[in-house]
Amino acid sequence: MDNPETEIKKWLEGRVSAGRYRHSVGVMEAATELSELYGVDPAPLRQAALLHDCAREFSARELVARAEEWGLPVRDVDRQSPVLLHGKLAVVIAERDLGLTDPAMVSAVRWHTAGHPRMSLSDKLFYLADVLEPTSPLPWVPELRVVAHENVDRAVLMAIEINTDHLDRTGRIVDPDTYALKELLTG
Ligand SMILES: [Fe+2]
Numbered sequence: 001m002d003n004p005e006t007e008i009k010k011w012l013e014g015r016v017s018a019g020r021y022r023h024s025v026g027v028m029e030a031a032t033e034l035s036e037l038y039g040v041d042p043a044p045l046r047q048a049a050l051l052h053d054c055a056r057e058f059s060a061r062e063l064v065a066r067a068e069e070w071g072l073p074v075r076d077v078d079r080q081s082p083v084l085l086h087g088k089l090a091v092v093i094a095e096r097d098l099g100l101t102d103p104a105m106v107s108a109v110r111w112h113t114a115g116h117p118r119m120s121l122s123d124k125l126f127y128l129a130d131v132l133e134p135t136s137p138l139p140w141v142p143e144l145r146v147v148a149h150e151n152v153d154r155a156v157l158m159a160i161e162i163n164t165d166h167l168d169r170t171g172r173i174v175d176p177d178t179y180a181l182k183e184l185l186t187g
């Protein structure tokens with residue numbers, strides 16, 4: 001690809017809604033800012049931003065069917081809450097459609113939905129960028145931005161706690177990887 005970002009943007013525009021596209025570009029901005037602040041290479045995270053939600057608008061049935069078709073592990077929690085699969089599917093789609101396999105990009109995309117106890121600093125910055133990107137309307141995001149500039153782990157923990165509380169309150173499943181990460185950060 002001559003200019004990967006331009007090509008990925010064009011590809012993404014044809015696959016997702018306008019709102020999702022704007023979110024992805026917002027994540028790209030936020031990931032770039034956080035990478036520069038913490039001395040991490042922004043290039044893989046900029047790609048990750050454009051790719052991470054490319055399967056987010058698949059139906060529940062399609063998420064499970066594709067994961068099975070492509071040989072991804074499908075856990076019981078994934079069957080109960082198929083949206084948990086969308087980052088892992090995006091990794092496969094990035095390779096199949098665009099030939100993109102940068103390990104830092106892959107890892108950021110794979111773990112962006114639920115987090116994971118073995119996340120790298122770069123993965124954590126991406127996880128935060130997904131939540132605090134400039135188009136987010138969530139009322140607690142300004143506070144999260146402040147914490148993210150002070151301490152990455154504290155910010156990840158804050159995002160996880162808000163997220164799991166919300167999932168619990170709305171009766172939805174929390175990924176066991178999220179609990180494992182939370183335990184690691186609080187332990
Ligand atoms: Fe996502």
Ligand SMILES: [Fe+2]
Nearest residue numbers: 023052053130
């Ligand atoms: Fe996202």
